[in-house]
Amino acid sequence: MSQVTNTVRFVLDGQIVEAQGKRRTTTVLDYLREGLMRTGTKEGCAEGDCGACVVLVGQLNAKGTGVDYVPVNSCMQLLPSLDGKSLKTVESLKKADGTLHPIQKEMVDCFGSQCGFCTPGIVMSLAGMVQTNACPSRTQVNDALSGNLCRCTGYKPIIYATLKACQRPAAELKIEDAQDVALLKEIERDKQPTLGLEGQIVIQPVVRTKKGHEFVSPSTVDEVAKYLTDYPQATLLAGSTEIGLQVNKQFARPENICYLGNVAELLAVKETPAAWMIGAAVPLEQVMNLVSSAYPDFAEVLRRFGSPPIRSTATLAGNIANGSPIGDTMPCLMALGATLHLRKGDKKRVVALDAFYTGMKASVLQAGEFITAIELAKPKAGSQFKAHKISKRFDQDISATCAAMSFELVSGKLKNVKLAYNGMAPAPCRAPKIEAVLEGKSPFDVKASEIDAAITASFPARDGLRATWGYRSLVARNLVLEFVESASPSLKEAA
Numbered sequence: 476m477s478q479v480t481n482t483v484r485f486v487l488d489g490q491i492v493e494a495q496g497k498r499r500t501t502t503v504l505d506y507l508r509e510g511l512m513r514t515g516t517k518e519g520c521a522e523g524d525c526g527a528c529v530v531l532v533g534q535l536n537a538k539g540t541g542v543d544y545v546p547v548n549s550c551m552q553l554l555p556s557l558d559g560k561s562l563k564t565v566e567s568l569k570k571a572d573g574t575l576h577p578i579q580k581e582m583v584d585c586f587g588s589q590c591g592f593c594t595p596g597i598v599m600s601l602a603g604m605v606q607t608n609a610c611p612s613r614t615q616v617n618d619a620l621s622g623n624l625c626r627c628t629g630y631k632p633i634i635y636a637t638l639k640a641c642q643r644p645a646a647e648l649k650i651e652d653a654q655d656v657a658l659l660k661e662i663e664r665d666k667q668p669t670l671g672l673e674g675q676i677v678i679q680p681v682v683r684t685k686k687g688h689e690f691v692s693p694s695t696v697d698e699v700a701k702y703l704t705d706y707p708q709a710t711l712l713a714g715s716t717e718i719g720l721q722v723n724k725q726f727a728r729p730e731n732i733c734y735l736g737n738v739a740e741l742l743a744v745k746e747t748p749a750a751w752m753i754g755a756a757v758p759l760e761q762v763m764n765l766v767s768s769a770y771p772d773f774a775e776v777l778r779r780f781g782s783p784p785i786r787s788t789a790t791l792a793g794n795i796a797n798g799s800p801i802g803d804t805m806p807c808l809m810a811l812g813a814t815l816h817l818r819k820g821d822k823k824r825v826v827a828l829d830a831f832y833t834g835m836k837a838s839v840l841q842a843g844e845f846i847t848a849i850e851l852a853k854p855k856a857g858s859q860f861k862a863h864k865i866s867k868r869f870d871q872d873i874s875a876t877c878a879a880m881s882f883e884l885v886s887g888k889l890k891n892v893k894l895a896y897n898g899m900a901p902a903p904c905r906a907p908k909i910e911a912v913l914e915g916k917s918p919f920d921v922k923a924s925e926i927d928a929a930i931t932a933s934f935p936a937r938d939g940l941r942a943t944w945g946y947r948s949l950v951a952r953n954l955v956l957e958f959v960e961s962a963s964p965s966l967k968e969a970a
Contacts, residue, residue, distance in 0.1 A: 481682055484662045485557040487511075488567050489654040491662060494554060499682045499690035499732055500722045503549040503557060504528045507564060515565040515595045516549055519624070521723040523548040523716060524871070526623030529596040529784050531603050533561035533652070535659050542652050542659065545760070545787035546603035548622075551719025552788070553712065555681045555690040556734050559664040561655050565595035568602060570651060577640040577647055578602050585636035589627035597623045600783065601637050602650065609645035613638065621870050622782020664737055668698045676701045681734075688730040696740045696818070696847060699733060704820050706731045707843035713756050714788035716781070717797050741847065752816070753849045755792035759804075762791055769854050772862040773807045776877065779870050780804070792846040795828065798836040798902060801874045801941070805903035807862050809895035810879035813851050819844035829895070832902035857883050858891075861958035865950050867941070874898050875942035878954040882913070884962055889913050889921075896951060898941070899934045908933045909955065918959045926952045 483494040494506060507513040507530070519525035528550040533542040542561050568576035578601045581587070588594040597620065604611060604619040611619070616637050620630060641648070669677045676698055680689035693699050703709055710729035712718055713736060721727035735741050741756035744765060753762060759777050763786060767774040780803050781789060794804045795815065809829045817824050819841055828849075831838050840846075854860070862879035866872035876898035883890045892910045897903040909929040913921060930951055936944040 481680075483555050483558045483681060485559070486561040486655045486658045486662065488563070489658070491658055492562075497554055497682065498728075499553070499555055499684070499688065500728055501554040502719065502722065503530065503547075503552040503554055503562070506554050507549065513564050513566055517592055517595060518550055519593070519596075521550045522720050523551050523781075523785055524622075524624070525593070526596040526600060526782065526784065527593050529599040529603075529623070530565075531563040531567075531599060531606075531650075532557065533563065533655070533659075534559075535656065535663070539660065540656065542655055544603055544606050544650070545758075546600050546622075546784040547788055548716075548719075548784045550723065551715050553690070553715055553719065553722070553732070553734075555692065555732075556712070556715065556736055558681050558692060559659075559662050559737070561652070561659055563599075563602075563650060563652075565598055568598070568650065576602060576650075577643050578605065578637065581636035581640040582633070585632045585639060587628060587633040587636040593623060593625045593627075597625065597633060601640075602648075603783070605641060605645075605648040606650065609648050610641055611637070618778065619783055622784050664692065664694060666694050666739065668693065668695050678702050678705075688728075690732045690734065692734045692737050694737050694739065696738060699735065699738060699741075699845065700818055700820055702731075702733050703843040703845060706733075709733045711735060711796070711845060713790045713793045714758065714785075716785055716789040717793060745848075748853075750850055750852045753791060753851060755846045755848060756790055758787050759789050759791065759794075760786040766851075770807070770811070770860050770862075772860060772879075773811075776803055776807055776862050776864050776879075779864055779866075782871055791849050795831070795849070796838070796840070796846060798832060798838055799897075800835060800901055800903065801877075801898045802903055803864055803874055803877050803897065806877050806879040806895040806897050808849065808851065809903065809905055810862070810881045810893045811851060811860065812881070812893060813849055815846050816848040816850060817844050818847050823847075825850075829905045832904065835901035837902075855883075857885070859883065859962060861961065863954055863957070865942075865954070873941055876947050876950055876954075878951060878958075880955065880958045882962070884918075887917050888915055889918065889959070889962075890915070894955065898939070898947060899930075899951060906930075906933055913955070913959070918962050921956065921959050923952060923956060926955050 517527035519527035530549045531544040533544040536543045671677045683689040709731035712734045735756040741754040743754045745752040763777040813828045860881045864877040865875045880894045882892045892913045894906045912925045
């Protein structure tokens with residue numbers, strides 16, 4: 476196993492790469508450029524916004540017969556998280572006979588590149604898309620490109636090149652990786668914990684320094700609980716969209732990092748007739764697809780939350796635990812009555828999300844305690860859910876505020892109203908005083924002045940970097956009015 480040799484092992488283009496003696500916070504981007512001289516992958520922003528660093532990370536599929544890829548921002552992914560996985564860079568796309576991948580070929584023929592700095596990341600985002608969608612619509616191409624900034628060409632030739640490439644047979648768009656499957660099985664991480672002579676769990680590191688600082692990659696929830704019991708100050712790593720930012724911008728060097736990306740239980744979604752139990756390491760892309768039919772407004776908030784490389788790694792639990800006052804997923808989850816399943820050692824408890832936060836980036840989580848799952852109820856008959864995010868830029872931007880509301884219409888009256896916001900208080904929160912204004916009223920009887928008064932009574936007036944208080948409070952009121960007015964098509968017909 477890689478952990479006993481202090482070596483990160485991953486598959487790159489039909490070979491096992493062994494990265495020895497690297498820092499636990501070395502990024503995939505830095506190792507590619509400085510260790511392997513794969514300089515096609517570029518650093519632009521080092522915070523997951525520009526997409527110049529996009530690569531594809533793969534794992535064996537459920538049947539063990541192929542590789543499933545997701546696009547990731549290599550600038551924020553820590554190298555030890557690659558242990559046991561596969562990696563593809565822009566250099567990987569060239570076929571064995573030297574011909575270019577169809578996406579590359581059409582980017583050349585359709586003049587989709589000018590200065591070329593951003594082009595490798597764009598190509599990788601598009602190549603990742605066509606692995607699962609060989610016949611995308613223009614809208615789907617736009618979404619695949621939403622995390623890639625190009626300041627030269629404009630996007631028209633890039634989109635045209637993609638659609639032209641996708642006129643070819645799907646087989647031509649596939650990445651050649653048949654030889655990687657056997658190698659991935661060879662370096663696959665253990666699915667069971669290492670046990671000592673007395674049956675105790677022994678957490679083996681992937682990387683450990685002479686000072687005892689380490690990066691561990693457990694495979695079971697019991698291992699995570701044990702590690703946090705021993706090291707309650709340890710940093711939990713899932714998608715790395717927050718920690719990678721701290722590493723790059725604040726030069727953070729957490730002493731103990733516990734990676735959750737190989738814990739099968741935390742990567743699973745368990746479903747009952749009434750609810751989904753979403754594991755703490757399930758990426759937002761999977762959550763978005765999961766709720767798209769039941770809660771389309773929630774899915775749209777998730778789509779706008781971040782680009783595909785962000786959504787393929789970031790998690791609900793990470794967004795919740797981070798506790799940003801402008802976290803986008805929390806208002807939706809609060810309005811839907813979501814609960815958190817927590818664990819500390821052998822002890823477990825369930826906490827409602829709307830009772831989780833105690834202040835700005837502060838919560839009821841105890842030292843050594845962690846989120847194992849988010850429980851999200853499925854829609855009940857007659858229930859409605861509305862959500863919308865306001866930001867300066869429509870896609871890939873930080874919220875001024877995001878509002879979400881669930882309710883029922885019973886005999887033309889609003890019932891069981893749950894309303895939540897971000898950006899209005901030191902933490903995302905419910906708005907009980909506004910809920911009280913709405914509860915039991917006909918949508919036609921809801922007055923803007925009453926909502927304004929409830930907002931004033933609920934939240935302290937404060938300006939912020941993203942919006943003034945006057946703007947935020949006005950938007951918060953108007954979103955409620957919009958939700959109420961769009962509550963039922965029959966209401967508009969009656970009007």
